Amino acid sequence: MKEKIVNIKNMSFSYGSNKVLDDVSLSIEKGDFVGIIGANGSAKSTLLKLMVGLLKADSGTVELFGKPIESFNEFKRIGYLSQTAREFNNMFPATVEEVIAANLYANEVLRGRFRRKNHKRIDEVLKTVEMDGFKKRKIGNLSGGQKQRVFIARALVNNPEILFMDEPLVGVDLESQNKFYNLLDKLNREYNITLVMVSHDIGVISQKVNRVFCLANGKVYEHDLKINRNISLDIMYGENMNMLYHQH
Amino acid sequence: MFYYDFMRRSFIMGIIIAMIAPTVGYFLVLRRQSVIGDTLSHVALSGAAFGMITNTYPVYTAIIFAIIAAFGIEGLRRKYENYAELSLSIVLSAGVGLASVLLSLGNTQGILSYLFGSLSLVNTDEIILVIGLGVVILITVFILYKKLFYMAFDEESAYLAGVPVKSLNLFFSVLVAVTVAISMRIVGVLLISSLMVLPVAASLIIANSFKSGLMYSILFGVISVVIGLIASYYLDLASGGAIVLTALILLIVTIIIHSKKK
Numbered sequence: 001m002k003e004k005i006v007n008i009k010n011m012s013f014s015y016g017s018n019k020v021l022d023d024v025s026l027s028i029e030k031g032d033f034v035g036i037i038g039a040n041g042s043a044k045s046t047l048l049k050l051m052v053g054l055l056k057a058d059s060g061t062v063e064l065f066g067k068p069i070e071s072f073n074e075f076k077r078i079g080y081l082s083q084t085a086r087e088f089n090n091m092f093p094a095t096v097e098e099v100i101a102a103n104l105y106a107n108e109v110l111r112g113r114f115r116r117k118n119h120k121r122i123d124e125v126l127k128t129v130e131m132d133g134f135k136k137r138k139i140g141n142l143s144g145g146q147k148q149r150v151f152i153a154r155a156l157v158n159n160p161e162i163l164f165m166d167e168p169l170v171g172v173d174l175e176s177q178n179k180f181y182n183l184l185d186k187l188n189r190e191y192n193i194t195l196v197m198v199s200h201d202i203g204v205i206s207q208k209v210n211r212v213f214c215l216a217n218g219k220v221y222e223h224d225l226k227i228n229r230n231i232s233l234d235i236m237y238g239e240n241m242n243m244l245y246h247q248h
Numbered sequence: 249m250f251y252y253d254f255m256r257r258s259f260i261m262g263i264i265i266a267m268i269a270p271t272v273g274y275f276l277v278l279r280r281q282s283v284i285g286d287t288l289s290h291v292a293l294s295g296a297a298f299g300m301i302t303n304t305y306p307v308y309t310a311i312i313f314a315i316i317a318a319f320g321i322e323g324l325r326r327k328y329e330n331y332a333e334l335s336l337s338i339v340l341s342a343g344v345g346l347a348s349v350l351l352s353l354g355n356t357q358g359i360l361s362y363l364f365g366s367l368s369l370v371n372t373d374e375i376i377l378v379i380g381l382g383v384v385i386l387i388t389v390f391i392l393y394k395k396l397f398y399m400a401f402d403e404e405s406a407y408l409a410g411v412p413v414k415s416l417n418l419f420f421s422v423l424v425a426v427t428v429a430i431s432m433r434i435v436g437v438l439l440i441s442s443l444m445v446l447p448v449a450a451s452l453i454i455a456n457s458f459k460s461g462l463m464y465s466i467l468f469g470v471i472s473v474v475i476g477l478i479a480s481y482y483l484d485l486a487s488g489g490a491i492v493l494t495a496l497i498l499l500i501v502t503i504i505i506h507s508k509k510k
């Protein structure tokens with residue numbers, strides 16, 4: 001059996017009295033490319049934040065790399081791209097290089113050392129996302145698709161084993177979207193990075209990923225892609241779905 | 249003008265403050281927390297008043313009051329998670345209320361110089377304190393620069409990259425508190441947050457990188473203080489006001505030049 005990178009058991013989560021995830025269990029294995037879909041407000045972002053430890057579950061367990069999320073601290077093994085990452089003020093004075101470097105130096109006790117090695121690494125990831133030449137550019141002046149690739153580069157700079165992305169393609173033009181999927185394909189196949197991507201573009205994502213989780217009414221269902229790659233809208237509302245890991 | 253000892257002292261203090269206020273302000277502005285400067289300065293005023301009444305050195309009591317307030321803000325922020333700015337208003341009210349009561353209690357005639365800033369009465373102890381704390385603040389920011397940058401840019405990602413966000417937030421509030429308390433003497437309570445914000449506002453217009461943004465902020469701060477202090481000496485103006493008006497003019501000129509270039 002493959003290594004379980006994410007393992008969630010009987011997890012529930014509420015915002016105040018609003019229970020948005022109810023007794024959810026799922027696991028993600030090494031090499032998976034997982035799509036998470038669901039209507040607006042179906043708690044996709046919440047689920048992702050619970051997976052990386054930005055939120056703590058009310059009950060149940062969440063494990064990352066076999067460790068309880070509460071004690072997980074191997075931050076270099078994960079990359080996370082939040083839904084709000086690109087919502088920074090365009091006036092924010094920061095170059096592409098500074099944004100990516102932040103991830104490299106975050107773990108060092110004092111100011112960053114090993115500068116030459118780090119410069120090389122930044123050049124490498126910028127090349128991976130086809131953004132070489134943009135190193136000194138102000139990030140606020142880039143297009144939506146370019147920004148998104150910079151954030152992917154930032155997430156990749158520490159060689160993570162798993163990459164979590166929350167709706168990375170919102171506001172990105174079609175041509176950049178295709179490029180983006182090609183990049184993800186490369187990361188998944190060549191670099192063997194496990195990918196978890198939230199999207200509301202069901203049509204496209206079901207063609208690209210090897211597993212799909214659908215969120216509806218606080219539950220998570222896995223759609224069997226072997227049976228049907230064309231996911232229709234009704235699954236958003238929990239019809240024609242098989243419950244994943246039935247708990248009774 | 250440097251013939252007078254007090255002018256030399258205020259100049260040295262002024263330049264230190266001109267460097268730390270925009271440095272700390274830079275991070276505050278980028279995190280949309282620039283109001284913290286205002287809140288803490290009002291609490292620092294009540295601290296200064298307390299010092300006068302109890303015959304303690306007012307800058308010391310101001311520092312202590314401001315640090316307590318900084319912790320108070322962080323504590324309240326957790327209570328009112330979704331209304332974070334409420335914590336600022338609460339502490340601001342506490343500061344102003346306390347200050348006005350304390351001022352009515354005893355001999356606090358000197359308080360006016362803390363409101364608008366003053367050049368006189370800066371003694372050697374004070375200057376050593378300001379230089380010492382100022383250097384500590386600058387070195388600390390230099391050491392934590394990359395982590396503070398990450399937190400300002402994207403706090404969630406910073407946390408997930410291993411930056412100890414919670415403790416750094418608290419630590420940074422203490423830096424702000426100390427900055428406010430030691431700046432109060434020259435710039436004045438009412439104008440400290442202007443010195444934290446105006447040079448940064450000008451720098452954001454022209455900066456293309458985080459590093460250059462910080463450099464420009466400090467540069468604008470120093471220019472404002474130098475010109476402001478000279479003007480206040482020769483024209484007999486309140487130093488804080490002269491400094492802040494200079495900073496404002498610099499900001500306006502920067503905006504005009506920049507929009508002409510486009």
Ligand SMILES: Nc1ncnc2c1ncn2[C@@H]1O[C@H](COP(=O)(O)OP(=O)(O)O)[C@@H](O)[C@H]1O
Pocket residue numbers: 015020038039040041042043044045046047
């Ligand atoms: N910080 C929050 N406080 C309270 N309710 C929240 C918060 N964040 C999200 N919610 C609510 O939780 C539900 C799920 O939100 P979210 O995970 O963002 O959904 P999605 O990403 O699928 O659109 C929504 O009903 C939303 O209103």
Ligand SMILES: [Mg+2]
Pocket residue numbers: 044045046083166
């Ligand atoms: Mg969402």
